[in-house]
Amino acid sequence: MTLKNKEELALGGAIEEAGNAEGYETGGWRTYRPIWDFNKCTHCLTCWISCPDSCIIVENEKVKGADMRFCKGCGVCANECPTKINAITMVEEVTFHK
Amino acid sequence: MAKLVSMTGNQAVAECMRQINPDVVAAYPITPSTEIMQIFSEFVADGAVDTELVTVESEHSAMSACIGAAAAGGRVMTATSACGLALMWEMLPIASVMRLPIVMTVVNRALSAPINIHCDHSDSMGCRDSGWIQIYSENAQEVYHNVIQAIKISQREGVWLPIMVCVDGFIISHSIESIELLEDEKVKDFIGEFKPRLPLLDLDHPVTYGPLDLQDYYMEHKKQFDDALRNSKETVIEVAKEFKKEFGYDYGLIDKYKLDDAEVAIVVLNSAAGTGKHVVNKLREKGVKAGLLRIRLYRPFPYEEIRDALKNVKAVAVMDRAVSYGAQGPLFPEITAALYDSPSRPKLKNIIYGLGGRDISIEEIEDIFCSLDDVVRTGKVGNVYQWIGVREDNKR
Numbered sequence: 126m127t128l129k130n131k132e133e134l135a136l137g138g139a140i141e142e143a144g145n146a147e148g149y150e151t152g153g154w155r156t157y158r159p160i161w162d163f164n165k166c167t168h169c170l171t172c173w174i175s176c177p178d179s180c181i182i183v184e185n186e187k188v189k190g191a192d193m194r195f196c197k198g199c200g201v202c203a204n205e206c207p208t209k210i211n212a213i214t215m216v217e218e219v220t221f222h223k
Numbered sequence: 224m225a226k227l228v229s230m231t232g233n234q235a236v237a238e239c240m241r242q243i244n245p246d247v248v249a250a251y252p253i254t255p256s257t258e259i260m261q262i263f264s265e266f267v268a269d270g271a272v273d274t275e276l277v278t279v280e281s282e283h284s285a286m287s288a289c290i291g292a293a294a295a296g297g298r299v300m301t302a303t304s305a306c307g308l309a310l311m312w313e314m315l316p317i318a319s320v321m322r323l324p325i326v327m328t329v330v331n332r333a334l335s336a337p338i339n340i341h342c343d344h345s346d347s348m349g350c351r352d353s354g355w356i357q358i359y360s361e362n363a364q365e366v367y368h369n370v371i372q373a374i375k376i377s378q379r380e381g382v383w384l385p386i387m388v389c390v391d392g393f394i395i396s397h398s399i400e401s402i403e404l405l406e407d408e409k410v411k412d413f414i415g416e417f418k419p420r421l422p423l424l425d426l427d428h429p430v431t432y433g434p435l436d437l438q439d440y441y442m443e444h445k446k447q448f449d450d451a452l453r454n455s456k457e458t459v460i461e462v463a464k465e466f467k468k469e470f471g472y473d474y475g476l477i478d479k480y481k482l483d484d485a486e487v488a489i490v491v492l493n494s495a496a497g498t499g500k501h502v503v504n505k506l507r508e509k510g511v512k513a514g515l516l517r518i519r520l521y522r523p524f525p526y527e528e529i530r531d532a533l534k535n536v537k538a539v540a541v542m543d544r545a546v547s548y549g550a551q552g553p554l555f556p557e558i559t560a561a562l563y564d565s566p567s568r569p570k571l572k573n574i575i576y577g578l579g580g581r582d583i584s585i586e587e588i589e590d591i592f593c594s595l596d597d598v599v600r601t602g603k604v605g606n607v608y609q610w611i612g613v614r615e616d617n618k619r
Contacts, residue, residue: 139432
């Protein structure tokens with residue numbers, strides 16, 4: 126996301142465009158990210174309903190993973206994933222940047 | 224025709240608000256500004272204005288209601304004093320940085336403790352960094368003119384800032400003066416129609432006011448705001464020119480009184496300028512080259528104009544009716560900063576006077592000019608920071 130200069134901003138920090146929070150990345154401070162083992166995942170959607178940031182991607186009632194623009198690595202999804210299934214592992218973010 | 228009437232400063236402000244006919248006024252009465260709202264609420268009750276008068280339970284709520292109403296798209300006004308202004312404090316930067324054109328008359332009064340209802344500038348000086356334009360007024364006539372101009376300045380494109388118009392409590396707010404009231408229609412024409420910017424009530428164009436702003440944008444928003452406040456100086460000049468063209472009264476950012484050839488001068492805000500000018504006249508008769516500088520616009524601070532006005536003066540006493548406790552009067556360091564890189568910078572003294580409504584007498588101002596003469600003669604300032612009119616054993 127390109128940051129705007131002060132001249133490009135609406136006066137007084139007002140937001141003139143409705144629903145633009147979607148374009149504002151908040152996943153930058155993540156230190157862990159959830160990784161699904163889709164061999165284990167039953168698509169029960171417990172992770173989807175538990176995610177505090179609604180960042181889990183679901184298509185046709187199937188979990189596809191998490192949107193990294195918003196995932197803060199809190200680990201709630203991994204924690205809530207039913208114990209018997211245990212499909213989500215939290216992996217250190219740094220391993221994706223080597 | 225404009226008519227000459229006898230009224231108090233507060234009455235003059237209330238009359239002005241009647242002529243402006245704002246959309247919303249939210250206020251909580253506090254001495255000495257109470258009378259403004261008392262008279263204005265009669266206008267509302269009598270149908271002389273069609274203002275929505277919001278009676279709130281505190282000044283914090285008064286300013287909050289003003290902010291909400293201004294964001295909704297209304298022309299909004301209020302008035303307060305002292306502790307009331309202090310209770311609004313948290314809301315003041317919200318109004319200014321959200322660029323809401325609220326016009327508030329601040330009837331200057333001392334801050335507690337001890338409790339005192341009389342005039343000094345500790346209230347408006349206390350919130351000088353809240354981002355509001357601050358205009359100070361010498362007398363009832365000027366506060367009336369300043370409020371009219373403030374309405375126009377606040378809503379000018381590129382400005383969109385709240386303004387406090389300051390006037391001395393009791394000395395001006397409750398004293399009866401002869402003032403010239405302008406015609407209702409002419410005031411209405413001068414201030415023009417109010418066209419709000421990003422009104423919340425425009426449901427076809429939804430807008431969010433006051434969102435969270437973190438490390439990635441906060442400084443851009445603050446710099447954008449600081450630029451706007453600084454640039455508003457030009458608009459204050461423009462509107463003063465328009466006011467002069469329409470009504471004949473001449474206002475600038477500063478008021479230079481017999482300064483051109485002055486060797487000694489005092490710098491003041493608000494009503495003390497009247498007494499000061501009288502003393503300057505007296506001294507001029509005796510051949511003393513005395514002058515006076517009254518600051519009309521305090522925020523944004525007109526550094527260049529002040530530097531230029533005082534460049535030929537040899538000694539200056541900056542008179543502060545407030546104290547930045549543990550430091551100096553609030554006006555003094557700014558005048559010092561304005562003059563620091565002036566090649567012929569004058570010697571400076573800081574005089575604290577008139578706290579809590581204590582009179583400043585003609586004799587005391589004469590004494591100040593005498594001490595400035597000594598500074599010019601000896602080249603020595605002595606004690607830079609002095610209080611006058613205080614009973615104490617060891618005079619500093």
